[in-house]
Amino acid sequence: MTVFNEFIDELYMDNSPDAVKWFNLLVRKHPETYHHSIRVAMLAEKIAEPLEIRGAEKDMLVRGCFMHDIGKTMIPRAIIEQREPLTEAQWKIIKLHPIIGAELVEADPAFGPGIADIVRWHHERWDGAGYPDRLQGEDIPYNARICGVVDAFDSMTSDRHYRERKLTMAEAKLELLRHRATQFDPVIVDALMQLSDEMLNIYSIM
Numbered sequence: 001m002t003v004f005n006e007f008i009d010e011l012y013m014d015n016s017p018d019a020v021k022w023f024n025l026l027v028r029k030h031p032e033t034y035h036h037s038i039r040v041a042m043l044a045e046k047i048a049e050p051l052e053i054r055g056a057e058k059d060m061l062v063r064g065c066f067m068h069d070i071g072k073t074m075i076p077r078a079i080i081e082q083r084e085p086l087t088e089a090q091w092k093i094i095k096l097h098p099i100i101g102a103e104l105v106e107a108d109p110a111f112g113p114g115i116a117d118i119v120r121w122h123h124e125r126w127d128g129a130g131y132p133d134r135l136q137g138e139d140i141p142y143n144a145r146i147c148g149v150v151d152a153f154d155s156m157t158s159d160r161h162y163r164e165r166k167l168t169m170a171e172a173k174l175e176l177l178r179h180r181a182t183q184f185d186p187v188i189v190d191a192l193m194q195l196s197d198e199m200l201n202i203y204s205i206m
Contacts, residue, residue: 008038022104025073030080033069036154041066042202043150050191051146061143064118067111068147071101071119095131098123114143122147125183145185149176149192152184153200169197 012020026034044065048058072080075097079090086094102120105111121135121144128136130148140148156172167175173193180189192200 022067022070022073026070029077030072033072033080036158037066037069039154039158039202040068040147040151043154043200044146046195046199047146047150047188047191050194051188057143060112060114061118061146063111064115064143065147065150067101067105067115067119068122068151069097069101070104071097071099073104074100095123099132114141117141118144118147120144122151124148126185127182130183140185146188149184149188152176153192157200169200 012023023034026037041062045058045062048054048061053061075093079086079093082090098120102116105116105119106113118141121133121140124130124133124135124140124144125148126137126140126145128134153172153176156167156175157169159166176184176189176192180186
């Protein structure tokens with residue numbers, strides 16, 4: 001069994017039947033988003049080490065990152081997979097996914113409020129220019145800030161239908177540094193910079 005499959009099995013075992021139902025729906029509706037969610041959870045597990053996050057807090061971080069885009073199960077597939085630039089109306093629909101996802105998580109008693117926090121606020125920005133609630137700085141829950149960094153890193157370094165090529169890890173790191181203390185919590189960016197390219201290269205095991 002590969003490391004990737006072991007990771008998935010562990011995540012499935014650690015979550016409720018209702019959560020697994022949503023995972024399976026995400027596989028069917030948005031397979032690209034599903035694999036992205038797995039990678040974000042794996043990156044969260046890795047960045048937890050330099051941030052000294054352990055035990056139950058680490059488990060919550062990883063599970064929340066696995067769930068972070070679950071709201072996209074309620075977004076039309078045509079919008080998620082559209083290659084052309086989104087219209088203003090379509091972009092407004094996309095920006096609903098953290099709210100929808102948090103509501104789905106909150107409806108499952110197996111999840112604590114910390115998971116919903118990650119799902120709802122992973123698109124907030126350090127400078128307050130994010131969404132859905134325009135939270136700023138340390139008002140954004142810590143684990144949601146972590147998810148925001150690893151989510152962005154994976155998005156930049158994986159293939160996307162809406163751009164010509166993915167970034168190299170070096171290019172993605174430069175982008176994170178460029179947006180350090182504006183879009184991203186500087187402490188979390190610095191923690192990711194401590195991880196070797198070998199640790200960050202999760203694509204070879206998928």
